[in-house]
């Protein structure tokens with residue numbers, strides 16, 4: 013794919029940092045991991061950080077450290093990556109879904125009360141697409157029903173709510189460093205907390221149940237191998253040292269998208285929520301109701317622009333339908349939003365942005381026109397190819413100029429063109445196959 017949905021920013025310093033580890037004897041459980049944990053805790057503003065091998069592992073350890081177990085209910089969102097609910101299933105606890113707020117796309121705090129039962133033990137909130145949840149109202153609900161809060165901040169490093177970084181609100185929070193995230197360690201994650209006991213438990217469970225006191229073959233509790241290796245930790249440390257500039261660049265690309273797509277009817281950028289700063293994970297736009305997302309996606313993919321329908325609702329995943337009997341209509345806001353989101357690549361290079369933005373805008377325009385019946389032929393060639401055909405046509409004595417000007421007169425009603433297959437030789441297609449047809453009556 014010419015323009016992938018995400019691409020990690022790896023600098024020469026990152027490569028040097030990883031190479032340095034490889035030159036030494038310690039590839040796991042070494043000083044880089046500890047340095048990364050200290051730097052991360054300082055960046056987020058928590059007392060402790062425990063490095064692990066994925067965001068999912070961090071979520072699982074948070075659930076276990078809070079002693080959430082069989083039959084306990086945890087209130088969470090159905091609009092997220094599946095790991096944020098699976099981490100409850102690992103412990104035979106029950107994710108109790110609550111529909112989302114259509115503005116933030118996060119759990120709707122006003123619906124929490126209705127979902128609380130005597131089995132409810134915690135709230136697991138997800139800062140979806142890097143947008144912080146309404147943490148004031150989440151904290152109020154948690155206090156009212158005496159519930160613990162776990163933050164899934166896997167997509168939200170550096171995001172703030174009321175000037176405070178996400179990850180500092182709950183009893184524990186999870187961050188993820190998969191390569192599609194704002195910063196990466198390859199695979200990797202981090203659990204952060206202010207609670208010394210949670211930190212100690214998590215550190216022990218990630219390392220096969222060993223503790224700082226125990227010998228290598230002594231295991232005090234059930235544990236896992238969720239350790240982060242030294243190469244990943246070195247990469248994380250190096251990436252973290254420039255996280256603010258990475259986030260600023262992503263925000264800049266998001267602003268370009270907002271401007272470019274702002275002119276396209278039928279698409280809304282995500283809402284900007286007062287008192288919060290989003291950390292840009294992917295650029296997601298919302299299509300208007302009835303917009304044919306699959307057509308837009310097909311066009312973009314044909315033009316080399318990766319895109320994704322983020323997120324399919326968790327409750328409609330086959331596993332959740334089987335386990336809990338969920339069906340379409342159970343969480344209507346989530347289902348509506350999930351049917352209209354379109355995630356687009358966050359590219360950094362200035363020269364590439366024009367192409368990605370213009371293709372995205374063009375695809376949206378084109379599908380909308382096709383849907384309204386303005387363009388029944390549906391031109392299915394990429395913009396570059398279109399321009400090459402135009403140039404070829406211009407070189408011929410007849411027809412070229414007409415085509416050129418027709419294509420430029422965007423604001424006025426345009427004749428519909430029927431293009432030859434893109435495989436046809438450009439010259440012959442321009443000269444003879446590019447036939448003008450009458451616009452059908454509306």
Ligand SMILES: Cc1ncc(COP(=O)(O)O)c(C=O)c1O
Pocket residue numbers: 065066067068069092093095096138164166167188189190200201
């Ligand atoms: C909201 C959310 N939670 C959890 C995860 C899981 O993180 P990981 O893939 O590092 O296990 C992800 C990953 O994409 C995520 O987006």
